[in-house]
Amino acid sequence: MAEIKADETVDVTHLVCPNTFVKAKVVLDELDEGQILAVRLNDGEPAQNVPRSLKEEGHQILSLDENGDGTYTLYVKKVGD
Amino acid sequence: MALTDEQIERYSRHILLKEVGSKGQKKLLEAKVVIIGAGGLGCPVGLYLAAAGVGTIGVADADVVDLSNLQRQVAHTTADLGKPKVESLKESIQAINPDVKVNTYQEFIDSSNIRQIIRDYDFVIDGTDNFAAKFLINDACVMEKKPFCHAGILRFNGQLMTYIPGQGPCYRCVFKEMPPKDAIPTCRQAGVIGAMAGVIGCLQAMEAVKFITGAGKLLVGELQTYDGLNNVFRKVKLPPCNGKCAVCGDNPTITELVDYEQPTCELKH
Numbered sequence: 001m002a003e004i005k006a007d008e009t010v011d012v013t014h015l016v017c018p019n020t021f022v023k024a025k026v027v028l029d030e031l032d033e034g035q036i037l038a039v040r041l042n043d044g045e046p047a048q049n050v051p052r053s054l055k056e057e058g059h060q061i062l063s064l065d066e067n068g069d070g071t072y073t074l075y076v077k078k079v080g081d
Numbered sequence: 082m083a084l085t086d087e088q089i090e091r092y093s094r095h096i097l098l099k100e101v102g103s104k105g106q107k108k109l110l111e112a113k114v115v116i117i118g119a120g121g122l123g124c125p126v127g128l129y130l131a132a133a134g135v136g137t138i139g140v141a142d143a144d145v146v147d148l149s150n151l152q153r154q155v156a157h158t159t160a161d162l163g164k165p166k167v168e169s170l171k172e173s174i175q176a177i178n179p180d181v182k183v184n185t186y187q188e189f190i191d192s193s194n195i196r197q198i199i200r201d202y203d204f205v206i207d208g209t210d211n212f213a214a215k216f217l218i219n220d221a222c223v224m225e226k227k228p229f230c231h232a233g234i235l236r237f238n239g240q241l242m243t244y245i246p247g248q249g250p251c252y253r254c255v256f257k258e259m260p261p262k263d264a265i266p267t268c269r270q271a272g273v274i275g276a277m278a279g280v281i282g283c284l285q286a287m288e289a290v291k292f293i294t295g296a297g298k299l300l301v302g303e304l305q306t307y308d309g310l311n312n313v314f315r316k317v318k319l320p321p322c323n324g325k326c327a328v329c330g331d332n333p334t335i336t337e338l339v340d341y342e343q344p345t346c347e348l349k350h
Contacts, residue, residue, distance in 0.1 A: 026084060
């Protein structure tokens, strides 16, 4: 898959659920429709919950890439205002 | 204005809501609400709006905390007896959320000062306990084009409605004029269950939050009633303003505020 270029990045590896999603959502709220956010998150609960919650809000999950250090990078495209 | 990490955590349960989000939370932080009456209704409204992060809260009340208030006025404590209610509520608000700016008005609200006070705010809460004040608040809000939420509680019953200028009937469209003296008993004469103030006050706080964030539907053109003894919530559809209302109609006869006489038993000195 071609490299995805993010418009904004946020690291939520220092947070626990639901604040991981809350922080990602706050940053995403500031973006324009169609822009892409890269979220760095921990394996386990965050990697499961954050993509699911963003999807429930109508955003488009592009990919969830393993970084090899126990963290993932989630690419999400903002849908709607 | 960007939310700080502390604000993101404090308001995370709001931000999680699709209907609020960080945009709605920012609106709350920038909003100004004035609560007239720091009693049974005003206390829960003040506490919940403070917790919600409403940036500026005005509190108007001339009274001091009395022992008989504590059965329902939950922002005041036994240690507050004799203290002005506006000070006591301000302390409770700031203990919950130090970010909230509180403006206090320790005075009787009447025709001489109400318009000036509400002018600075986005939304008005009627937390008063008498008809004179309720008609005064309604008429002042119509004249100043301010949205407000009316509520009243008595015994095991409560009611509320919201007025938005140009969108629905005002309190006077529905209730016309002051009831005859002694036709309706006051809380002081008839009693009121403490939790009723909490139920109805929280519904008023809900109206304010929905107005500020734009979430959901307001009680415009509808009167919500609650019968606590029988657990019945009802919504009564109100007729739209027919243009003949004395204050919000096409040719209003009330163009200046008037102070109605309050039954003497309601005034405590």
